[in-house]
Amino acid sequence: MGRFDGRVVLVTGGTRGIGRAIAEAFLREGARVAVTYVSSEDRARELEKLGILAIRADVSNRDEVRRAVELVRERLGDLSILVNNAGVMYLMPFEDYDEGKFDMMWRVNVKGIIYTTLEALPQLRRTRGVIINIASNAGIGTALEGTTYYAITKSAVIILTKRLAYELGKYGIRVNAIAPGWVETDMTTAGRSPEDVERTKALIRSRTMLSTTGVPSDIAGAVLFLASDDARYITGQVLLVDGGRVDYLTHGV
Known part of the structure; x- marks a missing residue:
């Protein structure tokens, strides 16, 4: 018997990295699991072989989100758990602001949560469900170069989590967020040489109380x-x- 036997879970951006670890962890615990994805077709097919429903849907497009959420209900039943995991990250110094990249992060990281939650809400009200948003410790203020604009979107996720908890509590819906530190995934290593990745890992290790970096299963747990x-x-x-990051920009709130 698993902790989530018979419960229906949707993980957005769930075919790789943290999202995939979350989806597979729920599956092992007996849940009926669906994921959304945009471009990871091969990975989606791999998950389908495991028994996970994979749906192509861009969370920044509300029409696509609506169709995905309805397909989950038709195929698996009413949603019990929504994990808003889909996200994008572009690193850039503040003075190198790129309108297109910032807009993409805002649409996916913030509006994607709004759209998916709105479309899933009728089902979650019926099940008195749970919403978990994947934020980032960047949104609280870690001192890492090039993350200012990404941090803005993740700080929005944090306040959105608190507001949704307030707004949806009357339906018995719980809303919380996970704020991961640096986790080695496709997103954090994309376009970087192995040497650059190792330098980043060494830097993060030097800034954590546990002297280590994260893996996707840490977040899934x-x-x-x-x-x-x-x-x-x-x-x-x-x-x-x-891991107990110590490099926050200030000690205040």
Whole structure:
């Protein structure tokens, strides 16, 4: 018996990295799992062989989100758990502002959560469900070069989490966020040489109390806790999973 037997889970951006780890963890715990993806066709087929429903849908397009959420209901039943994981990250110094890249991060990282939550809400109201948003410790203010514009979008995810917890609590819906630290995934290593990745990992290790970097399963474990009945009295919270980062920009709020 799994902790989530019979419950229906949707993980956006769930074919690789953190999203895939979350989807597979729910599957192992007995859930009926669906993921959305945009371009990872081969990975989507791999997940389907495991029994996960993979749906091509861009979370920044509300019409595509609406069709995906309805397909989940038709194929698996009413959603019990929504994990808003889909995200993009472009690194750039503040003075090298790129309108297109910032707009893309805003559409996916913030509006994607709004659209998916709005479309899933009727089902989540019926199931008194759970929403977990994947934010980032960048949104709280870690001191890492080139992450200012990404951090803006993730700080929006954090306040959106708190507001949704307030707005949706009357339906019995719990809303929390996970704020990962640096986790080695396709997104954090894309376009970088192995040497550059190793330099980044060494830097992050030097800035964490545990002297280590994260892996996707670290985040999946935290998500499963917040989605479980063990967390039934927890809502509106942001759980940092970052190895104890010490390089926050200030000590205030």
